[in-house]
Amino acid sequence: MGMNKTFTQKVQDIVRKIPRGKTMTYKQVATKAGSPHAARAVGTIMSHNFDPSIPCHRVIGSDGKMHGYNRGGVGAKRTKLLEEGVKL
DNA sequence: TAGTTGACCGGAA
DNA sequence: ATTCCGGCCAACT
Numbered sequence: 822m823g824m825n826k827t828f829t830q831k832v833q834d835i836v837r838k839i840p841r842g843k844t845m846t847y848k849q850v851a852t853k854a855g856s857p858h859a860a861r862a863v864g865t866i867m868s869h870n871f872d873p874s875i876p877c878h879r880v881i882g883s884d885g886k887m888h889g890y891n892r893g894g895v896g897a898k899r900t901k902l903l904e905e906g907v908k909l
Numbered sequence: 910t911a912g913t914t915g916a917c918c919g920g921a922a
Numbered sequence: 923a924t925t926c927c928g929g930c931c932a933a934c935t
Binding site (some may be wrong): 913915 | 926928931934
């Protein structure tokens with residue numbers, strides 16, 4: 822009865838659970854999804870996400886910087902995080 | 910099926 | 923502090 826989830830599905834589930842006011846790096850998400858070396862792939866998946874229930878704006882680079890946001894650009898992403906009380 | 914691209918990352922220059 | 927490079931993986935052509 823293995824609920825075989827694809828890497829993409831796992832990533833989406835993980836990001837969906839990131840609480841307001843908190844962030845995760847692409848690397849952390851990849852590791853939690855079972856592929857520690859797939860940070861880049863996580864970025865690819867996030868870039869394709871347009872589902873509002875998946876807070877992809879809470880996923881940032883491991884250097885603490887932001888790379889992109891398909892819904893308003895990095896400017897909007899930064900604003901959203903500040904609004905949630907995230908320290909940048 | 911094979912080759913290219915990109916919202917990554919860590920180390921090196 | 924910034925730029926560059928190789929490696930990794932999913933999506934796309």
